[in-house]
Amino acid sequence: MKKFLVALLLAGSLLPASYAVSKPSDTPPPKIKVGDMAPDFTLQDQNGNKVSLHDFRGKKNVALAFYIFAFTGG
Amino acid sequence: MQAFQQNLSKLEAADTQVLGVSMDSPFSNKAWAQQIGVTFPLLSDWGGDITREYGLYNPAYKAARRVNYVIDKNGKVIEMQLDSDAIDPTKVVVACQAQKLGR
16 A cells, blocks of 8 residues: 555656646647638627628728736726 | 726727627626726627637636737727737737828
8 A cells, every 4th residue: 555655656756747837838829820711700799799800801900909807907 | 908998088089999808708898897897898709709719718728818909990909909018008009090190
């Protein structure tokens, strides 16, 4: 039993670093970059309206701001 | 999003529509918009299809990365900021104002 516990502890200490939380640098680059055509979408806003990117085509620029979670800063 | 709200009049003056997007539900977005006084659309990418299509899904958080894009009237991306660089919308404002001036 003691040997088993020691082995378990050893195994724990040898867990690879990949179990650590991934850093932003580990995330792959975005698929859509400067110079690309922005893929169209239709999504629901906070008031239940459908909003599409193509609604603004030829009329306005769009500042598209992806955020992580509601109720967080920025 | 509060920072975008603070810059909303400048962005609107530069012919720009502001759209926030996250993987939150419309119900969360409604409560949050009311709490912080956001008047522009907060779009719900429930399930994350659009977030993945743009390549912005962060599996560590099961959510989108923080990214700003400026898309011109032809639908082309002319500006992008990632992660901590995307908190301050100043570069977005400048890009939209430059676009209005035809530069």
